Amino acid sequence: MSSSEATSPWAASGVTRRKRRHTKSRAGCLMCKSRKVKCDEMKPECGNCIRFDVACDFLPWPDRKAWASKAPRLDVKRPGRPRANWSCRRVNLVAAPTPEMQSSLARLNCAPDSSPPLDVDSLELFHHYMTTTAATLGDARLWRDEALKLGRQHPCIYHIILSITAYHLAKLRPIESLRYLILAEQHYEAAVRGATSMLPRLDINNCQAIYIVTVLICFTAFAKGPAPGDLLLVAGKGSVPWLSLLQGVRLVLESIGSHVVFTGILAPRNYELEPKICSCTRTGGLSPLVLEQVCQPHYLGWDWRKSFKRVGDLASSHPDPVLVAMYKREFESLARCFETTFGAEHVPQSCTQGKVSVVMAWVYLLTPEFLERLEQKAWIALVMLGYFAVLLQTVERYWFIKDWSSHILREVRQTLGQDFNDLFR
Known part of the structure; x- marks a missing residue:
């Protein structure tokens, strides 16, 4: 028996010495991993990084940026074997974070000043x-x-x-x-x-x-x-x-x-809020935000075809045949919108509830020649615009169209004067 064994307290007691157990972890800081030393995993800086004066990646990102701006202490010498100059690596560690660090920072360290503006x-x-x-x-x-x-x-x-x-x-x-x-x-x-x-x-x-x-x-x-x-x-x-x-x-x-x-x-389908039963008798299912006035029963006694014929006869007397043909096309297009809205002559609508798609079809098909005449305030073009305003009145249940009909009719009548009032009756 050797002298060391004889003097060992373990030998005297007959107890077999066991290795002291320690918990293994891979959660240490990157600096300790690169130096291949055990990290104590203290937050916000581990003990080794504090001891060697290097940037610990446990530090929050703003603190690391401020820490890296400090000048490295290259002249500090300590007793013992020469060591790598780890303090010089702190700038590189902060300036070029690894993908792992970047993902961690994105999840855990969102600085307030980096947030996008909220509109x-x-x-x-x-x-x-x-x-x-x-x-x-x-x-x-x-x-x-x-x-x-x-x-x-x-x-x-x-x-x-x-x-x-x-x-x-x-x-x-x-x-x-x-x-x-x-x-x-x-x-x-x-x-x-x-x-x-x-x-x-x-x-x-x-x-x-x-x-x-x-x-x-x-x-x-x-x-x-x-x-x-x-x-x-x-x-x-x-x-x-x-x-x-x-x-x-x-x-x-x-x-x-x-x-x-x-x-x-x-794809073709009913894009408008049209009730299956006329809202003159049933309005409970329609939102008041959408519908202001639904039907126009006062149109029932109005013979719009008679009014159209009177205007058409006057337009046909224009001396320019090119303009006569142009006005005829626009009148026919407007008449189709009226017939769809108010019904055919032999099958009139019991009440009128226009559709935006039908009303705006006339505007969609207008030619540049007609718009030019309208800009010149030609009376035939203005009269047709007045009739279009009547169509607009049938869709004033939509809040964004409300008041346009009466406004256009008022402007047209003021422009034409009283001599043309009979054309709107």
């Missing part, structure tokens, strides 16, 4: 659109769900959605109307710019998006409300942006084909 106004408008405005535009499924899917690739749809919602809120909350009107105009201009830029490259991939945004731009133009001297289709100065866009879309869609556009989410 509270847009969130407010979007919430109101989803909960209220979308249902007032017609087919809620189309405007609330499908249109938003197209908006992911075409932001102009989001802009016009926020614009018409801001106009809606301006009507519902008059005290805050100025703020909403400013937001509405900002988003409207952005939407028109985006839609106009899409027009030259319109194809089968984006034709539905441009159609959706154009319809919403038209709705928003109505939602702005009438202004003195505004005839809706012509402006006092310059062109009407939404009408120019609508005319451009019509020309391009004619070349692509309606069968390509009106498929999928735009």
Whole structure:
């Protein structure tokens, strides 16, 4: 027996000495791992990193950046064997974090100053659109769900959605109307710019998006409300942006084909909130936010065909045969809209409840030649616009069209004078 064994307390007691157990961990800091030493895993800095004056990756990211900006102490010498200059590596460790560090920082250490700005106004408008405005535009499924899917690739749809919602809120909350009107105009201009830029490259991939945004731009133009001297289709100065866009879309869609556009989410279906039973006798199922006045029973005694014939006879007496042919086309198009709305001569409607798609079909098909005559305040063109205002009155249950009919009729009568009043009776 050796002397060491003889003097060992373990040998004297006859107990076999066991290794002291320790818990293994891989959660140590990266600096200790690179130095191949055991890390005590103390937070916010482990003991080894404090001892050797190096950057511990347990430190929060802002503290590490500030710590790395300190000049490294290269002149410090300590007793013992020479060691690698670990303090020089602290800048590299902080400046070039590993992928593991980056993912950890992204999850755990989001600094307040790195957060993106929160657009509270847009969130407010979007919430109101989803909960209220979308249902007032017609087919809620189309405007609330499908249109938003197209908006992911075409932001102009989001802009016009926020614009018409801001106009809606301006009507519902008059005290805050100025703020909403400013937001509405900002988003409207952005939407028109985006839609106009899409027009030259319109194809089968984006034709539905441009159609959706154009319809919403038209709705928003109505939602702005009438202004003195505004005839809706012509402006006092310059062109009407939404009408120019609508005319451009019509020309391009004619070349692509309606069968390509009106498929999928735009497949033919009833896009309007039309009750199966006339709302003269039943209005309980219709939202008051959508319907202001539903039927126009006072049209029952009005013979619009007789009025149309009188105006048509006067238009036929024009000395220019080219203009006569143009007016005849527009009159026939307007007459089809009237017949669809008020019924055929032998089968009149018991009450009138117009559809936006039918009413706006006349505007959609207008030729540049007619719009030019309207800008020149030609009396025949103004009279036809007055009859279009009658059609608008049948869809004034939609909040964004309300008041336009009476405004246009008033402006037309003031422009033409009393000599033409008989043409509107």
